[in-house]
Amino acid sequence: MALRAWPGSERALAQAAGVPHTTLVRIRSGALGASDDVARALVPVLRQYAKQCTNAADTLLRATVTTERRGRRRQRQEG
Numbered sequence: 001m002a003l004r005a006w007p008g009s010e011r012a013l014a015q016a017a018g019v020p021h022t023t024l025v026r027i028r029s030g031a032l033g034a035s036d037d038v039a040r041a042l043v044p045v046l047r048q049y050a051k052q053c054t055n056a057a058d059t060l061l062r063a064t065v066t067t068e069r070r071g072r073r074r075q076r077q078e079g
Helices: 010-017 021-029 036-078
Strands: none
Touching: 010 021, 010 036
């Protein structure tokens, strides 16, 4: 289920999506299926989270590549 991928609290997700917290608790527990309205409310929040994660990963990758390049320069200068 898509809600299990959300690493934050159910309250934070519910607030960001504008749905009741108890609804998400019941959906995650299997006691309730997600209605079309709830699913539509969650989609943009989950997409925004995915975008933020992608941006963070890209930033980390750029920093790692930059650090590796600096290390290579030092090795060349020392060698």
